Amino acid sequence: MSSVAEKEQYNYDIVKFCVIVGILMGVVGTAIGTWIASELAFPIMNFDIAEISFGRLRPVHTNTVIFGFGGFLLYGAGLYMVQHCTHARVRLEKLAWTAIALWLVAMLCVWATLPLGITQAKEYHEAEWWIDLIMAASWVCFTISFLATIAARKMSHIYVGLWFFISMLFMVTYIFVFNGLCIPVDMTFSYSAYSGIHDAMTQWWWGHNAVGFFLTAGFIGVMYYFVPKHANRPIYSYRLSVLHFWSLTFLYVWVGAHHLHYTATPDWTLSLGAGMSIALIFPSWGGMINGMMTMSGAWDKLRTDPVMRFMVVALAFYGMSTFEGPLMGTKSVNALSHYTDWTIGHVHSGALGWNAMIAIGAMYHMITRMWNTEMWSAKLVNMHFWVHLTGAVLYITAMWGSGVLQGLMWRAFDEYGNLVYTFADSVAAMHPFYALRATGGFLVFCGFCIMLYNTLKTISAVKAGTNVTLTAEARA
Amino acid sequence: MSEYKKGGGMIRGIPHDTIEQSLPILAVFVAILVAVGGIVEIVPSYYLDDAEPAVEGVRPYTPLELEGYAIYRREGCFLCHSQMIRPFRDEKERYGHFSLAAESGFDHNYQWGSKRTGPDLARLGGKYTDAWHIQHMRAPRSVVPESVMPNYLWLEENKLDTSKTKRRMEVLAMMNVPYSPDDIANWEVDLKAQAAVDDGEGEDALRTRYERKVWAMGEKQDEDVTTWTDSFEPTPINVRAFDGDASDVTELDALIAYLQMLGKSVHFEEGVDYYHDKFGQPYRK
């Protein structure tokens, strides 16, 4: 298909905008992440400034990477693939643009309010009620435009990647609305509609399914389009995708309770959550295997194509963190891991390994296709891969080390039945790990900077006409 | 594109082809399926009373403590500190009796936290003196050299902003937290009384209003209901200049007032089994 025809057929402007903002969010989010990591390693980094003290800055980091980076990737890749999978131009384009503008406005509001301590104090749902409304409006606009595009598809079947998007769009709406219910005191403060155990359960119903649908179902949808497309192979198994789609959609919803093991939450809920967490490995690995096996016959691409490498390593990390998750979801392992850095290690094998790498892979893929060009520097893409991977591995191993050490130190008794370590001992023991983690984070940040630089160079080369256009084969 | 294989038609008797070809069918199936888990797990806890048994001694925050709670939230203390002690031997040694559901029953939202960069604070009340807290909030490393907690210098400098206190209580009263109209009308008197900036005038009224206040399960009450057994002696409310300076009310006053009451409400008796996590169990035998 010639690029002119494609330009008319698809709206790429909107996707280009999302991809560039997404990369910027990646740079900012990982910069703040590196900063707060340094605060834990070297508390002087708090500089006695209220607005950047750890407790206020951490949510700025989580919101920027999840809703900023992750959000713009999902909007961008979603709009890209829905057009390609339906062969239809995005419907209700103004609405889609509105969604994106509102999301950006919401992010700016998040940056303006959280450092001032204006927060709902719900993890990953910190933004105050009126920012929630902006985000909700954006989400609804996106959903309508997305579904309208599917409805306008030029073929009978709806592609599996889009099913995952649909499940994300619905579930995130539910959990966002119910967890966000509150009574405002004013623009800067609101009380949750729930208290105590009810609030805890609602919060982790949200928390886990934000992971399960925003960071998993949505990203699996992305994987289902970009991995086969980039490898130029059909998806390995149709049946597996059907099976793992429905089981993932059903099972994920149940497991939030594993965030509350041994707390005052009703025991039966926790046991149910633990059981379902173990079961969740099957649908998760279903997706991982389906993605990996799609590579059969194209494994040689790993040697030559760093973008392919991003995607495959992402799948490997996905497999690993969904193996670790069920393990941590059992009560006995959770007794050790809960409250420790192990959780943080697990999160980041999901976030840096799986989410970021599949996102980066998809972004490079989209950039080359949309601007019809090779990247300005293939070497820099390769370098990005290695810097990112090294950073992620440093981060994750540091947190495993500190998490397990912390857990063991807290529960160590001497032969007289006294606790061996004070809490402060365990804090001191964390220092080298925290320093290592900050180093890992810094590498990931450097990776994003490389990506931003390479992308800007690529675009200006296209503008100047000095770029290398894609071969017909690559564009196929 | 590497064209996705055409649908397999029937899968184990399920006409999946039909589902895949119809956006409405697919969407409705998904919309229903994702709702199940949450409904089954969360809704029952509202109908089975024993999920949250009332416990003697648990009372809502006084106006000053309520402001302290808001500062705790604002500063993101919960991102480094948990307030949920689990029933393990080491946690009992380190922090005290495991937390009961009722103890966070008035927290909209809950402050259990998910990460212990610092220790659990669920039973912090009375562990240290106010002077210790003042110094610790100012410069944690001057008290505990290993600490990685930020210095909170601004808390003792900032005057407490009480413009929202009344509205806070009104909002909570809407959600079944037993603040009576009388409590709400007297918010300012009570707040000043607790911070001891009123020469002790309001102290008795504050104590009568809050010390025996309990949760009226389910119904909203206009009056305080004292259903605690008569023999139960509630924990006295702390009344003093928490930041060491009785001339004004600072943010540090409010925060320390909050910290010093954490976990003090329930009186745990030796030899009594407390349950915290099972439906259908009384909170104590």
Ligand code: HEM
């Ligand atoms: C089979 C899949 C998974 C299961 C069963 C699972 C299970 C768990 C468990 C048990 C925890 C620790 C809760 C605690 O002790 O506080 C946790 C935390 C977390 N996980 Fe996963 N996980 C899975 C996959 C993932 C993936 C793919 C991600 C992607 C980023 C992810 C992100 C997170 C996050 C953000 C938290 C932190 C929650 C907090 O702040 O406490 N998880 N998960």
